[in-house]
């Protein structure tokens with residue numbers, strides 16, 4: 414299974430009238446009124462493959478408190494980006510962290526909002542697991558000796 418892609422939050426540069434903008438690839442941006450977008454558009458993302466812009470709108474898409482967008486995204490421009498995605502800092506106060514851990518022989522990555530790595534570690538709560546790594550979800554990579562590199 415392809416790991417989710419985490420879009421970094423960014424403020425895209427606009428023209429003075431704010432009617433057009435320069436997207437930052439692999440990032441997401443909150444839309445603004447001057448764009449005159451359809452009602453329900455809650456985020457603009459720049460496709461990691463083709464860098465073109467996709468707008469995410471309710472009710473087609475939903476976002477949970479961790480920034481997980483459902484259903485997953487399929488870029489209609491390049492058709493080669495099909496993935497589950499997260500919007501980093503969807504909850505503005507905190508950063509999205511990825512916690513990589515194993516339960517028995519299974520490798521898992523859990524996402525949570527936290528202010529620090531330490532707080533992210535507490536997110537899993539008590540249980541029989543082994544935390545391998547904790548890091549900011551944007552650009553997070555863990556090397557699993559058996560299966561190679563996993564990215565989040």
Ligand SMILES: [Zn+2]
Pocket residue numbers: 460461462463464465488489490491492493494
């Ligand atoms: Zn694309």
